[in-house]
Amino acid sequence: MKGAKVLLVDDEKEFTAVLKERLESRDIIVDTVHNGRDALEKVKEKSFDAIVVDLMMPEIDGIETLKLLREYNSDLQVILLTGHASIEKGIEAVKLGAMDFLEKPAELEKLLGQIREARVKRAELIEKRAEEEVSKIMRSKGW
Amino acid sequence: MRDHRNEDPGLQYFGKLSAAATHDLSNVIAIIREYSGLMNDLLAPLQPGQPVDIEKFKNIADKINAQTIRGNTILKRFNRFSHTTDSPRKLVNLSEILQDVSDLHYRFASLLSIEITVEFTDEPVEMETDPFMLMLACGKCLDICLSSNNRNGRIRIGCDVEKGTIRLFFKTDDSVIDDDFENKVISVREYVEPIDGNVEIESNDELEISIHIPFPG
Numbered sequence: 001m002k003g004a005k006v007l008l009v010d011d012e013k014e015f016t017a018v019l020k021e022r023l024e025s026r027d028i029i030v031d032t033v034h035n036g037r038d039a040l041e042k043v044k045e046k047s048f049d050a051i052v053v054d055l056m057m058p059e060i061d062g063i064e065t066l067k068l069l070r071e072y073n074s075d076l077q078v079i080l081l082t083g084h085a086s087i088e089k090g091i092e093a094v095k096l097g098a099m100d101f102l103e104k105p106a107e108l109e110k111l112l113g114q115i116r117e118a119r120v121k122r123a124e125l126i127e128k129r130a131e132e133e134v135s136k137i138m139r140s141k142g143w
Numbered sequence: 144m145r146d147h148r149n150e151d152p153g154l155q156y157f158g159k160l161s162a163a164a165t166h167d168l169s170n171v172i173a174i175i176r177e178y179s180g181l182m183n184d185l186l187a188p189l190q191p192g193q194p195v196d197i198e199k200f201k202n203i204a205d206k207i208n209a210q211t212i213r214g215n216t217i218l219k220r221f222n223r224f225s226h227t228t229d230s231p232r233k234l235v236n237l238s239e240i241l242q243d244v245s246d247l248h249y250r251f252a253s254l255l256s257i258e259i260t261v262e263f264t265d266e267p268v269e270m271e272t273d274p275f276m277l278m279l280a281c282g283k284c285l286d287i288c289l290s291s292n293n294r295n296g297r298i299r300i301g302c303d304v305e306k307g308t309i310r311l312f313f314k315t316d317d318s319v320i321d322d323d324f325e326n327k328v329i330s331v332r333e334y335v336e337p338i339d340g341n342v343e344i345e346s347n348d349e350l351e352i353s354i355h356i357p358f359p360g
Contacts, residue, residue, distance in 0.1 A: 104169060
């Protein structure tokens with residue numbers, strides 16, 4: 001997990017601050033933003049292994065943020081945090097391309113497990129994209 | 144079985160505010176849980192007898208305390224709202240009612256980045272009325288202001304007394320009237336009738352909704 005890069009997206013600033021501190025103590029590199037629009041700007045600037053998004057946020061909610069992020073880059077691994085009564089939203093999020101969803105408050109071990117899984121998936125996707133690129137170049141050269 | 148939800152605006156309103164309050168409480172619990180986890184993280188590497196960072200722990204304790212106060216405020220406010228259904232007639236303080244309506248709508252306002260300001264009267268204004276219907280009517284007026292606010296970020300609500308009438312007002316500058324505005328206004332009139340009030344609306348760039356209720360006091 002050392003060096004995993006995570007973006008936390010939640011309008012509860014204190015929640016993101018303390019979660020960031022806990023993840024950083026486990027050698028995870030954490031960025032925080034407090035709305036969907038800033039999340040999109042952040043992923044344009046930096047790459048992340050996992051993006052943890054709260055469902056209920058100002059202006060653009062978690063589902064809309066997920067759509068924006070996946071529209072920008074469908075390889076992004078998004079984990080949605082939902083309330084007790086929002087399991088349906090979590091399922092909807094997975095259908096829209098979220099890696100998974102966790103009920104808030106989530107156990108840190110569960111979140112760490114999801115981040116680990118996201119990192120593996122992202123590494124696989126990077127490898128797959130590289131292979132596709134190599135094949136494309138080889139085909140264009142007639143090899 | 145009949146679905147009563149669409150025909151009972153009171154039930155819908157109660158559900159909407161319950162969902163918002165429990166969401167806020169869930170955030171409070173999530174923060175407290177993370178602080179508790181953080182304390183365990185800080186203690187885990189220490190051997191018995193090793194000193195702890197007292198300042199750090201004191202800081203965390205203060206933050207947990209602040210969250211418990213926040214949680215308690217949400218609970219008290221929601222409990223007061225729940226008790227408005229106890230009796231169809233009760234002596235209410237209008238400033239308190241407006242403050243509760245504002246607080247209960249805080250989440251919806253913050254989702255739109257709008258701030259609600261309550262303007263208090265110099266003297267407390269009390270009247271006997273149906274507290275739930277009054278809150279429902281006020282909540283509906285606030286909802287209209289929230290959906291009509293052109294993101295200038297401010298809504299003012301308050302009350303004043305004039306010539307035997309109480310006026311509760313809901314104002315938003317820089318308003319944008321949507322297609323459903325007329326229907327929303329009709330629904331407010333329906334909620335105000337049971338408390339013997341009437342509704343007045345002024346809308347140009349600024350939207351002002353007033354509820355007038357006869358005040359015998």
